Amino acid sequence: MPRPASCSPRWPRSRPRSRRAPARRTGSRPQCSGSRTSAGDVGDVGDGTLSWLSPIGWGQATRPFAGERWWPLLLSLVAAALLLGVAFALLARRDLGSGLIAPRPGSPAAGPRLATPVGFALRLQRGALVGWTVGLLLLGGAFGAVGADARSLLDTSAPLHDFFDRGGAAVVDAFLATTFVLGALVAAGFAIQSVLRLRGEESTGRAEPVLATAVGRRRWAAGHLAIAFGGAVIVQLATGVGTGVAYAARTGDADQILRLTAAALGQLPAVWVLAGLAAAGFGLAPRLGVVAWLALAGAVIVALLGPLLDLPDAVVDLSPFSHSPSLPGGSAAPGTLVALTAVAAVLVAVGLAALGRRDISSGA
Numbered sequence: 001m002p003r004p005a006s007c008s009p010r011w012p013r014s015r016p017r018s019r020r021a022p023a024r025r026t027g028s029r030p031q032c033s034g035s036r037t038s039a040g041d042v043g044d045v046g047d048g049t050l051s052w053l054s055p056i057g058w059g060q061a062t063r064p065f066a067g068e069r070w071w072p073l074l075l076s077l078v079a080a081a082l083l084l085g086v087a088f089a090l091l092a093r094r095d096l097g098s099g100l101i102a103p104r105p106g107s108p109a110a111g112p113r114l115a116t117p118v119g120f121a122l123r124l125q126r127g128a129l130v131g132w133t134v135g136l137l138l139l140g141g142a143f144g145a146v147g148a149d150a151r152s153l154l155d156t157s158a159p160l161h162d163f164f165d166r167g168g169a170a171v172v173d174a175f176l177a178t179t180f181v182l183g184a185l186v187a188a189g190f191a192i193q194s195v196l197r198l199r200g201e202e203s204t205g206r207a208e209p210v211l212a213t214a215v216g217r218r219r220w221a222a223g224h225l226a227i228a229f230g231g232a233v234i235v236q237l238a239t240g241v242g243t244g245v246a247y248a249a250r251t252g253d254a255d256q257i258l259r260l261t262a263a264a265l266g267q268l269p270a271v272w273v274l275a276g277l278a279a280a281g282f283g284l285a286p287r288l289g290v291v292a293w294l295a296l297a298g299a300v301i302v303a304l305l306g307p308l309l310d311l312p313d314a315v316v317d318l319s320p321f322s323h324s325p326s327l328p329g330g331s332a333a334p335g336t337l338v339a340l341t342a343v344a345a346v347l348v349a350v351g352l353a354a355l356g357r358r359d360i361s362s363g364a
Helices: 028-043 049-053 055-060 072-092 117-148 150-154 158-164 171-195 197-203 207-211 217-251 255-265 268-284 286-309 334-355
Strands: none
Touching (some): 049 055, 117 150, 171 286, 217 255, 268 286
8 A cells, every 4th residue: 555655754756556545544443433432421411312313322212121112223224224325335436445535646755854753653643643632532521521410320329329439539539530541441542553553564564665764673663652652641631631621511610620631641651551562562573562452451351340250459450550540539659650651661662672683574
């Protein structure tokens, strides 16, 4: 798949074989899923009218085991049929392996920002970064809107109230702290995807022209790692700001914006640990990057099902998020945050060192 010409730092521009743009992978699917979930969460607040904008709301409207209604399922069937029709219509109008939008001609020479590994990596990943940021901002807004009514919602269920009250903090703070863990798990997905963009560049052969210049392996990888780790800060800020603004809008307390934003950043070192694991895996061997995804899946299981399954402490402690502070409402241990950051730094160092010693795939 040829890269758009504007992405090329120093080598000649290649002309695509088709007038239409090659299909590009982005980080849009997680954001679309998060947006649907957010619509369902916000729709549950108030009279529930907004829940009809979400397919999840349609499923909930069937009311299983409580006065079943079958007709909402027709909405899902009709929507699926319409989307399939649109998909087949678009498929018939594009070339195989190409997109519908014609590529824009790029500049024959790269700008100064593209001449650096960080600037070049940002150019490649800016679409995914924007998409994940917007998605986490919307997800945070859903968390904040629901959090404003958390006390009244949890009072309707004694088990849920006891679950969120187990830490001794206020129920609303405990609820928001749990949602920040969920948001951080999503942010970790961005960080892992961003790091493993290195594998995509290597396996398709696009890394070779870059490494043929004065840019060395470690500088090339460090550019992408800077976007992954810096982007994790941005998406976590988006989660905190979205939550804080929505919560402040519902409660009228503007001081909560800064407080909840800081609480969201408390999960950042744990996100960095999984990003570092992806870097170490890729540095040792391209295929080992999948270990980070397995670690994320394990962290999700521990966060969502750990209390229900009564997992042993030794298993729970394997998740970096188990060592993150429970904010807001709890206390942050600076030593723990420093230790998690140090673990992430060691994993990155291992990955960069291993990358400098192994062969680079030719993309064949």
